[in-house]
Amino acid sequence: MKIKTEIARRKIVAYLITLTLIGVGFFSLKPVFAQSGVTIRLVNRTPLSVHLYAGSGMADIGTVPPNTESRLPYNLTSNEPVYPLFDIPLSKTFVLQKQRALDINFYYQVTTKTGEQTIIIDTVPEFQDVNTYIVFSNHGTGGAVNLSAKINTRMMRLDKKEMDVATGETAVFRATQGDTISVASPKNVNFPPVDYQKGWVYRFDFSNNTVTLIDSRSLSEVGKPIHAAVVFRGTSPSQSVHNSIINAFNAALQVNKMNIQIVDENDAEYNRNGYAFVITVSEMITQYNEWQGQNLTRAKIEINFEQKGKALLDAYRETITDYSEELAWSMIENKIHDNTAFFMQVSKYIKGYNL
Secondary structure, three states, X not given: OHHHHHHHHHHHXXXXXXXXXXXXXXXXXXXXXXXXXXXXXXXXXXXXXXXXXXXXXXXXXXXXXXXXXXXXXXXXXXXXXEEEEEXXXXXXXXXXXXXXXXXXXXXXXXXXXXXXXEEEEOOXXXXXXXXXXXXEEEOOOOOOEEEEEEOOEEOOOOOOOOOOEOOOOEEEEEEOOOOOOEEEOOXXXXXXXXXXXXXXXXXXXXXXXXXXXXXXXXXXXXOOOEEEEEEEEEOOXXXXXXXXXXXXXXXXXXXXXXXXXXEOOOOHHHHHHOEEEEEEEEEEEEEEEOOOOEEEEEEXXXXXXXXXXXXXXXXXXXXXXXXXXXXXXXXXXXXHHHOHHHHHHHHHHOHHHHO
């Protein structure tokens, strides 16, 4: 009888010791790591940070920032599949962390037992998150404001445990389909009507007692360039001049390191958000000049940046005289190349989107 009691006592002691060791981390309930000698070279070509997790998400392999690559040790005893999870920044202070792909088959299989295996992630998948997010920037002059989705029902911020948004501050909220949102400042100012979609983020700017929709896109498109068209009004150039001006805009955007992509006017995002570089050549008159023995042109020229027909920033405005038509278009192209100040203004305007 004493022997059975002693055996039971020892079992209890061993069990308690095991629980204690698990509690202090001596034993781990996560997959066991071993020196397998495998390295994953993760090439992240997306604008989002990527986390790699192995198996059911219990083993954190490492994190790679946007548009970079890193070598990560893969030290699992078995070749578990690895799942990329993504961080989605909605503002400078709020990030949706470790978002999973909607497609359950969005993973990579480690096939080597030694050496290095390269994984290239060059596309951002659709995500499981079906929430609708509002990113609201208060550029008004009346102080702090708050938002309401229903009468007398104020919305709580996601980035802070409060409701008010101070002047100069950007806040993140969650909305639902069918919401009619307004700003209390101090009287109600309604948001423009929007058909809110699940899994999308909408960016609004509040200034001059008006709320403007700045950008709208799915979560999988966050961080990608804004699409803007080049629009000609008034007199249109020849196709070759048209192409040269498009190239001038592309070169200027690259030199000024701007997150804007030039697209044609059939682009879906352009038609949704409406950003455009607009060149207006009006009142163009070409007459023969006997003294110079050639046709000379007089015209009004304007270059600006607009959204949905509303001029946001002016780059250039001038009436030219005594130019050949070819030289007039060449001058416009040069103005695009040389106008760094204008592109800095555009960059500042969209800074809320470019984070």
